[in-house]
Amino acid sequence: MAGRTISEKILARKSGQDAQAGDLVVCEVDCALGTDGSVPMALDYFKAMGGKNVHDSARLVFALDHYVPPASPQTIELHRVMQDFAKRFGVTLHEAGEGIGHQLIVETGRALPGSLVVGADSHAVTYGALNCFATGIGSSDLAAIMLCGRMWLRVPDSIRVVLTGELPSGVYAKDIALALAGRLGADGAAYQALEFAGPGLATLTLEDRLVLSNLAVEMGAKTGIFPADEETVAYLEGRTSQAFEPIAPDPDASYSRTVEIALDALPPQIALPHLVDQVVPLENAAGTPVQMVYLGTCTGGRLRDFHQARAVLEAGGGVAPGVQLVVTPASREVRDAMAADGTLDALVGFGATVVEPGCGSCCGTCGVIPADGVSVISTANRNFKGRMGNAKASIYLASPAACAATATRGAVTDPREVSR
Amino acid sequence: MTALRGRARLVGDDVNTDSIISSTRKRESLDPAVLKQFLFEHVDPAFAASVQPGDILVAGKNFGCGSAMEVAVTTVLGAGIPAVLARGFSRTYYRNAINNGLLPLVCDTAGISEGDILIYDGTGAIRNERSGETLSPDPLPPIMLAILRAGGLVPYMRQNGDFKL
Numbered sequence: 001m002a003g004r005t006i007s008e009k010i011l012a013r014k015s016g017q018d019a020q021a022g023d024l025v026v027c028e029v030d031c032a033l034g035t036d037g038s039v040p041m042a043l044d045y046f047k048a049m050g051g052k053n054v055h056d057s058a059r060l061v062f063a064l065d066h067y068v069p070p071a072s073p074q075t076i077e078l079h080r081v082m083q084d085f086a087k088r089f090g091v092t093l094h095e096a097g098e099g100i101g102h103q104l105i106v107e108t109g110r111a112l113p114g115s116l117v118v119g120a121d122s123h124a125v126t127y128g129a130l131n132c133f134a135t136g137i138g139s140s141d142l143a144a145i146m147l148c149g150r151m152w153l154r155v156p157d158s159i160r161v162v163l164t165g166e167l168p169s170g171v172y173a174k175d176i177a178l179a180l181a182g183r184l185g186a187d188g189a190a191y192q193a194l195e196f197a198g199p200g201l202a203t204l205t206l207e208d209r210l211v212l213s214n215l216a217v218e219m220g221a222k223t224g225i226f227p228a229d230e231e232t233v234a235y236l237e238g239r240t241s242q243a244f245e246p247i248a249p250d251p252d253a254s255y256s257r258t259v260e261i262a263l264d265a266l267p268p269q270i271a272l273p274h275l276v277d278q279v280v281p282l283e284n285a286a287g288t289p290v291q292m293v294y295l296g297t298c299t300g301g302r303l304r305d306f307h308q309a310r311a312v313l314e315a316g317g318g319v320a321p322g323v324q325l326v327v328t329p330a331s332r333e334v335r336d337a338m339a340a341d342g343t344l345d346a347l348v349g350f351g352a353t354v355v356e357p358g359c360g361s362c363c364g365t366c367g368v369i370p371a372d373g374v375s376v377i378s379t380a381n382r383n384f385k386g387r388m389g390n391a392k393a394s395i396y397l398a399s400p401a402a403c404a405a406t407a408t409r410g411a412v413t414d415p416r417e418v419s420r
Numbered sequence: 421m422t423a424l425r426g427r428a429r430l431v432g433d434d435v436n437t438d439s440i441i442s443s444t445r446k447r448e449s450l451d452p453a454v455l456k457q458f459l460f461e462h463v464d465p466a467f468a469a470s471v472q473p474g475d476i477l478v479a480g481k482n483f484g485c486g487s488a489m490e491v492a493v494t495t496v497l498g499a500g501i502p503a504v505l506a507r508g509f510s511r512t513y514y515r516n517a518i519n520n521g522l523l524p525l526v527c528d529t530a531g532i533s534e535g536d537i538l539i540y541d542g543t544g545a546i547r548n549e550r551s552g553e554t555l556s557p558d559p560l561p562p563i564m565l566a567i568l569r570a571g572g573l574v575p576y577m578r579q580n581g582d583f584k585l
Contacts (some may be wrong), residue, residue, distance in 0.1 A: 024561055026583045037443070041450055041490055049577040067447065074448050122488040122512055136512050138490040140519035140573045148582040152563050156495045186434050187482035191511055220482060222511055275434060363443045363487070386488060389444050391462040 003250025005158040006225050010049050010247050017073075017225045021157040021254070029145050030115040030132075031059050034333040035101045037365070038120035038139045040078045043085055045143035046355040054089040055149040059109060062086050063094040063101030065331040066365045068358030070096060099331025099357040102126045102298040106210065107333055108197045109240030118142075118151065123298050125217045125380065129209035130236070131228035131246050133193075136217060157256040158193040159184075163200030165264035170416035172308065173208035174300060174379065174399035176261060177215035178269035182279030183259065190220035192256060195249065198262045201226065206235040207304045214234045214299045215381055218276040236329045268414055270377075272396035274385040282402055285412045290396070292376040293319075293407040294388075296328030296355070297362045300379025300400050309379075309404035312347050316408030316418040318350045323410045324350040328360030331372040350407075364389020377406045421523065421568065423542040424502055429467075430534045431460070435479055436486035437513065439463050441495040443487060452498025455491055459499050459533065473500030476540075478532045480506065484513020491542035493520050505529050505557070518564050519573035525557035 004012070008019050015025035020355055034042055039062055054060065062082050067075035070335055079096065086093035092105050102123050104110075111117050111127035117134045118124055120142040127134035161180065163408070166171075180194075194216045196209070204212075209226050216224025226232070228246030236244075268282040295301070295309050306329070319325050327347050329335035335357055338344040348354060351367060360367035362380045370376050370393035378388075383395035398406070401415035437443075445458050460467040477483075477496065483506035484492060493516040496504070503523035507530075517524040527546065532538070537549035546555040560568065561585055571575035 024563055024585060026585055037446070043451075045574060048574045066443075072447065111515060120488065122486065136488045138488050138493075138512060138516040138519065140490060141515060144573060144577055144583070147577060150583055152583045152585070154561070187508055190482065190508060220485065220510060247476070363438070365443055365447055365490055382436075382486060384438050384440075386438055386442055386462045391442075 002254055003252035005193070005253045005255065006195055006227065006247050006249050007133055007156055007158055007223065010114060010116060011153060011155050013114065019155045021155050023155045024152060024157060026150050026152050027116055029118055029149060029151055030060060031061065031105070031110045031117045032142055032145045033061045033063060033101045033105055033119035033121065033124060034142050035066055035121050036064045036082060037080050038142060039082050041139035042120060042142040042146065043081060045140045046146050049143060049147055051143065051147050052092065054146050057090045058159060059149065060091045060146065061101070061105060062091055062215065063104055064096040065100045065349065065358045066363070068096045068366050070355050071366065096358065097332065097356045099333070100298045100301070100359055103330040106130065107239065107331060109236055112240060112242060112244040113232060114245045122217045123214055125223050126210055126214040126298055128213035128216065128223045129206060130232055131226055133223055133225060135223050156193045159189055159194045160255040161194050162198035162258060162260045163196065164198050164260065164262050165200055166203045167263045167266065170401065170419065171266050171268055172399040172401060173211040174274055175266055175269045176263065177338050178271055178279045178397065179210050179261060179266060181215060181218050181271070181277045182269070184219045186218065186277040187220040188273060189216065194221045194224040196224070196226045197216040202229065205304065207302050208229050213300055218381055233412050256404060262420040268399065268410065270403050271383055273383055273394040273396065276397065282398060282412065282414055285396070286373065286414060288412040289375060290377045290406050290411060291322060291374045292324045292326065292370050294326050294361055294376055294378035294380065294402050295400055295403060296330065296360045297380040298330060299381040300328030301328055301334065303334050305336055305379060305400040309400040310343050311380040312313055312401045312404035312415050312418050313350050313408060316405060319407045320410035323407050325350060325407050326355065327352045327359060329357045330366060332356050361388050363387060377403045377412065379403055424476065426476040426535040426538060426539040427472065428478045428532050429457050429475050430532070431477055431479050434485055435483045435485055437489055437492035438486055440484070440492040441577060443489060446467045446489065446491045450491060452494045454494040456499040459495055468499065469503065473555050475501050476550045477501055479503040479504060480529065481508045483509050485510040488512035488516070490516045493517050493522050497522050500536035505546065518567050521568060523568065523571035527555045527557040530572050
């Protein structure tokens with residue numbers, strides 16, 4: 001029997017049968033996240049399916065993150081419907097302001113190595129960083145999981161992404177992810193898993209890996225999965241009391257293709273409006289005027305991201321006149337840590353508008369919206385036209401340090417120029 | 421599957437769900453009857469009003485990429501569009517389409533022009549009335565066919581209560 005990839009092994013474990021790329025399997029879901037962007041519809045489907053009781057409420061997590069704070073009677077009602085349901089059936093619910101659901105799944109130790117964790121939101125792929133098979137689903141699939149605890153999946157082919165070397169100063173996980181999106185294209189990994197490998201992995205912190213897994217869906221991937229190592233185990237310490245069993249790929253596993261990225265040779269990257277795969281070396285876009293800088297989201301809203309941004313802002317003497325800096329920590333845990341170590345005060349001192357933890361401006365459903373004609377540089381994952389709530393704005397995507405460097409000059413700037 | 425006959429409406433490559441229906445719209449309503457008036461509003465403000473029931477969306481690669489929001493499927497259905505032909509779909513859009521009874525067909529759409537009359541015979545083949553060309557979409561795996569034949573995931577789950585391969 002040929003060897004198996006991480007995805008094949010996890011889906012075999014969760015379906016109780018041998019699973020090979022291309023097979024259709026029905027799997028037990030270990031944990032499913034729903035947000036205020038997806039649960040209200042899921043509850044409608046659940047009722048229509050004849051749902052009376054939740055199969056296993058311990059496997060469900062709701063997060064109010066897309067409408068924070070709820071600023072209309074309609075969004076208040078969406079939250080109330082979820083709160084009522086969660087209370088009635090004993091589902092864990094994270095209130096508005098606690099953070100982005102994906103970040104909370106990771107922080108609360110819900111994403112365990114070797115498990116199957118899904119979310120009714122496309123960026124559920126983020127948890128792949130913790131060696132779980134993590135993928136996005138819609139509201140109807142979430143409703144079915146609420147009803148029976150299971151879902152069907154086609155076992156994906158895997159693309160092996162081999163990272164070698166170590167990132168040079170001024171280059172970050174976001175640059176790896178953007179470079180990969182540029183190389184594979186927006187559908188280059190459609191229906192497939194990205195499986196990260198290579199000696200470069202050991203140089204990446206868990207927060208770095210979350211960035212790579214998060215962006216996997218922008219290449220069409222079903223999941224972006226890492227092997228587990230000491231870093232994974234160390235992150236989970238104190239976050240879970242549950243036992244877990246990491247899954248490694250077999251040495252003779254079969255891959256649809258292998259892509260290698262030499263981290264040493266990687267320069268800062270930028271995605272140009274309005275597609276995530278329109279990626280060029282950042283120097284090609286240097287000097288492009290920018291009026292809004294956004295630091296936040298499930299891609300770039302963690303403590304490490306704000307530390308990197310703060311260091312560049314300090315080196316560059318703060319935010320240039322005419323630039324709006326907006327900050328949204330990914331969770332309350334992140335914000336509290338920023339408050340404790342002075343990062344929050346430093347950013348406020350630079351004139352940042354700080355928004356409650358949540359999805360913020362990322363998809364235009366809450367937070368600060370860019371004005372007509374404005375160019376935004378953002379630590380987020382998507383730059384589609386209208387993504388941030390205004391189709392007349394243009395969005396560039398880059399690392400937190402590159403966004404901060406750009407803030408200091410009001411034009412796209414290589415972070416290595418500012419920190420020198 | 422039910423036979424279909426409708427006008428081709430071309431929408432291009434890499435159409436993301438935010439451009440099908442803006443996520444800011446679903447804040448105010450989840451009702452397809454309301455949302456359908458904003459279908460593709462930032463791509464072509466005249467599109468929604470020009471849709472006739474039975475129209476078929478024809479896309480290039482990676483249709484429905486981006487967010488997994490299911491209103492991007494229910495809004496299309498709400499506008500009276502029963503099928504999408506594309507060279508490829510994002511996996512979340514594809515799943516959501518099947519779960520709601522929107523027929524997603526993968527085939528080479530390059531030869532289809534705006535306004536062509538397309539006929540789906542219910543067994544698999546699509547005929548382009550203008551060009552005479554016949555397209556053979558990729559066959560659907562049994563579980564997806566079963567969900568579509570039931571009319572979507574709601575009737576499927578009402579009948580089965582669980583997934584059956």
